[in-house]
Amino acid sequence: MHVTYSPEGIYLGAIGLWLDPRRSQPAAWLSHAHFDHARGSHGTAIGTPDTLEIYALRAGEAAVAHTRMQPLPYGESIECNGARLTSLPAAHILGAAQLLVEHGNERLVYTGDIKLRPPLCGAITRVEPCHHLIMECTFGLPIFHFLSKEEATARIVRFARECFDEGDTPAFLGYALGRGQEIAHVLASHGIATTIHGAISRYFPWYQRAGYGFGDWRPYQRDEAAVTGDTPRAMVTVPSFRATLQASTRRIRIAYVSGWASMDNARARTGAEELIPYSDHGGFHELLDLVQQSGVTKVDAVHGFTDTFARILAQRGVDAHAPSAFGERGSDEEAAD
Ligand SMILES: [Zn+2]
Known part of the structure; x- marks a missing residue:
């Protein structure tokens, strides 16, 4: 599936869905309720029940007054313009989820913010086999490894x-x-x-x-x-x-x-x-493990040390890229904790 990266966000044009868009859009998947992922006033917002409720609280009543909230609990699926969307735990903050998009024969996963270690609060990450992974790499340098x-x-x-x-x-x-x-x-x-x-x-x-x-x-x-x-x-x-x-x-x-x-x-x-040193994001080796466990061949690195991480993956034979619109570290410290 073709993925468009722009300053407005990540867009799956074939099914008309934005992933954690930076501005208001007709239809948005919200991976979790941190400000750099859940913002704007969307026509439809899809996310786990916790994410949608906390997003509504943080955005304010006026911002979501006309938003159609579409809760998607972990493990459940919905149909979206010819694709099947499934929400999977990501072990980041409460409610954080990955999105599995099945479209034709292709399986794409957008991780949002993620770690593989079991979290102090919340559900353990489930890694799904896929062809194409859009992943964060906030701590995608070998110096980063975190406590259990x-x-x-x-x-x-x-x-x-x-x-x-x-x-x-x-x-x-x-x-x-x-x-x-x-x-x-x-x-x-x-x-x-x-x-x-x-x-x-x-x-x-x-x-x-x-x-x-x-x-x-x-x-x-x-x-x-x-x-x-x-x-x-x-x-x-x-x-x-x-x-x-x-x-x-x-x-x-x-x-x-x-x-x-x-x-x-x-x-x-x-x-x-x-x-x-404890984080809600994966350390370097966790991110590598995520790529390996998903059996993926194509990776787009977004959020964090994208250029370096994509280069490291490419050296390991993965078709990895760092879309230029996402090549900078997040400025919101909360987001990169
Ligand atoms: Zn976050």
Whole structure:
């Protein structure tokens, strides 16, 4: 199937469907609810139920007032202008999905943002055999490899307990949708009370509906950094909040949980003493494994280190390209966490 790449997005002309378009379109597949994938006011929006609901919340009522929402839960299929569309888990944030497009004899998969490691919250990725893969490669360089779910959990809990033992307050920085809820859930499942920034707790209802609890938590309050003598609580907040934490008179120690935590400059950039390299994207070898497991011969690399990753795949005999409209790293840090 011919795929068109333009500054407006990825377009499957044969079936009139845009994939995570950058502007409003008549029909759009939304792989997940991060801003760089789910934006605009579309005629029809197709995605998993969690993605569509969170997209509607973030876009605002006016933006989606005339949008026909077409929920496509994991494993289910619909017909679309002569093709069959199937939604598959992608283990990125809650609701994130790959799209399998079957058209004639051809099978095409668009990954959206994806990882192969089991996620802290959400469904495990299912890799489908296909001919043509349109894949993200946010961390498509050999320097990137990330902790497993178990390793990340151990690091998060250990840092919180170490801080408590020394009378300090641990503060975890994570992006508002995805990482924040995962950290809060991990802490809660180990009996650690938390204080949560509103940009993160806003999405708790969807995670709770999917079965992920948050235990003893309360909203962050302006004077939180000055409160003492209370139950020890770990703070879970967004990276933009670090200046407030650093200005506090309370002894606050910061942990940064992100794929970027594996970069040399992460400590200086975030002010974090603890760097926990855990991402909702695949590391380099996961991305290679995804290509291999799908048995694909043709790959288009979109989002991230596309040129380099496509070149590495080409050296391994894959017909791989980096469409020029998508040759830059995402500027939205949340998207590339
Ligand atoms: Zn994303």
